[in-house]
Amino acid sequence: MNHAPTAASSRAKTGGDAARQPAPLSMFEFWPGWAIYTPVVLYWILLGLWHRDFSLPTAANPRILTGGLCGESKTSILDMAGETARRWIAPYVSVTTGSADDGAAALAALDRGGLALPVVVKPDIGCNGAGVKLVTTPDELVAAVALYPPDTPLVMQRLIPFEHEAGVFYIRHPDEDRGRISSLTYKEAPVIVGDGRSTVRQLIDADARTRLVPHLYLPRLGDRVHEVLPAGMPLRLVFAGNHSKGSIFRNGADDITPALVEQIDRIMQDIPDFHFGRIDLKFESIAALRLGRGFEIIEINGVGSEATHIWDSRTTLREAYAAQFTHYRETFRIGAKKKKAGWRTSGAFTMLHYWRQQRRLLASYPLND
Structure with a gap:
């Protein structure tokens, strides 16, 4: 790794x-x-x-x-x-979920603040990296803000x-x-690097550190754990x-x-x-x-x-x-x-x-x- x-x-x-x-x-x-x-x-x-x-x-x-x-x-x-x-x-702007169209409200807030994608979306009240999302496209932003409960103040910050x-x-x-x-x-x-043979899960299990705490990485990887990365291809966990x-x-x-x-x-x-x-x-x-x-x-x-x-x-x-x-x-x-x-x-x-x-x-x- x-x-x-x-x-x-x-x-x-x-x-x-x-x-x-x-x-x-x-x-x-x-x-x-x-x-x-x-x-x-x-x-x-x-x-x-x-x-x-x-x-x-x-x-x-x-x-x-x-x-x-x-x-x-x-x-x-x-x-x-x-x-x-x-x-x-x-630079950053704020938006609060709960409108009729949270995605449109988030995009409008970015436009008013003069920010362009990609941005990092995170709760305005929080700690330990909870709820932090990286979004690179308008569709990803719309999907991301929909994941937060209503009336959640969010920060959208330039990457x-x-x-x-x-x-x-x-x-x-x-x-x-x-x-x-x-x-x-x-x-x-932590970054794993493909060898053209091993799955993502196998690469995680082969590393001296990540194999001890796989529960930190597997939930966010979803079905990618079964993917075989091409030789030399990195994957940030x-x-x-x-x-x-x-x-x-x-x-x-x-x-x-x-x-x-x-x-x-x-x-x-x-x-x-x-x-x-x-x-x-x-x-x-x-x-x-x-x-x-x-x-x-x-x-x-x-x-x-x-x-x-x-x-x-x-x-x-x-x-x-x-x-x-x-x-x-x-x-x-x-x-x-x-x-x-x-x-x-x-x-x-x-x-x-x-x-x-x-x-x-x-x-x-x-x-x-």
């Missing part, structure tokens, strides 16, 4: 990583959610008791619903971008032409002039750059440069009172990214986002929890400073309400591409 070429994958073979060749999966990579996140929730509760406010992180990005913990609108964050930040965000994707975690305390990047993660799409949906994550910390930090900080300081979260972007090349160039932002996530380098198969469980605890400790500290400055927190019951609402919405979305 081939992966998208990134510096992260090449660095796995050089320097200090030579002794830590990536295993197909880490020990905990696909543990059940309750198993991996229970210690994180307990740590959150301890921090809430210490600060006497369980919802304190929601004040870290106070202009965003729940600080971006859950239930927030993607476009509500992007819409806050000033002139500087907006230049780095891939960024760059091949590579990354998650950049940004932190800036309110009393600091400059922010920092605490994590950089490369997202690689997933489009959404999300770990839980099958993408492969690599730690790109070595590529965090002063130039990249400066550029990301310039962009994020153009979003009012944004202090903590992850920027998902696509980029032209590692060399350009290191210079703070050649990238476009897909979306910006708030306090509910993770430093996704923890899903690199070389990351140990201890390192993963250390990263999680460090980041949540930071968001409590930032929230405390914003609360002292007069901003209000959401409250524990409001947090729970939007978390339950988001869970219901995620369950109603179609399978992602």
Whole structure:
């Protein structure tokens, strides 16, 4: 199987990583959610008791619903971008399902926004790549929007032409002039290559990683699992750059440069009172990214986002929890400073309400591409 070429994958073979060749999966990579996140929730509760406010992180990005913990609108964050930040965000428009002809309404929205196909369609409220669809023709767009329930706000965003994707975690305390990047993660799409003899299912079963998690790929492939790919023909198994949906994550910390930090900080300081979260972007090349160039932002996530380098198969469980605890400790500290400055927190019951609402919405979305 081939992966998208990134510096992260090449660095796995050089320097200090030579002794830590990536295993197909880490020990905990696909543990059940309750198993991996229970210690994180307990740590959150301890921090809430210490600060006497369980919802304190929601004040870290106070202009965003729940600080971006859950239930927030993607476009509500992007819409806050000033002139500087907006230049780095891939153009997008919105449409809500439930009209007499959702397909026609979606096409009209694209036309009003000056966007042409292909575009990426996704729910405006969501996470983990749920419901993300790639559409390239008008017929595909009509079919895609019909899959969402009525009254679902959707985002239609221009398909960024760059091949590579990354998650950049940004932190800036309110009393600091400059922010920092605490994590950089490369997202690689698993790709199988035909040999002219094997079926798609056989190729998946032959790969050291995909054979361990075939359930992530088989549902979206449908009848293609029986197809025999011609020799040399590649097949990308997933489009959404999300770990839980099958993408492969690599730690790109070595590529965090002063130039990249400066550029990301310039962009994020153009979003009012944004202090903590992850920027998902696509980029032209590692060399350009290191210079703070050649990238476009897909979306910006708030306090509910993770430093996704923890899903690199070389990351140990201890390192993963250390990263999680460090980041949540930071968001409590930032929230405390914003609360002292007069901003209000959401409250524990409001947090729970939007978390339950988001869970219901995620369950109603179609399978992602």
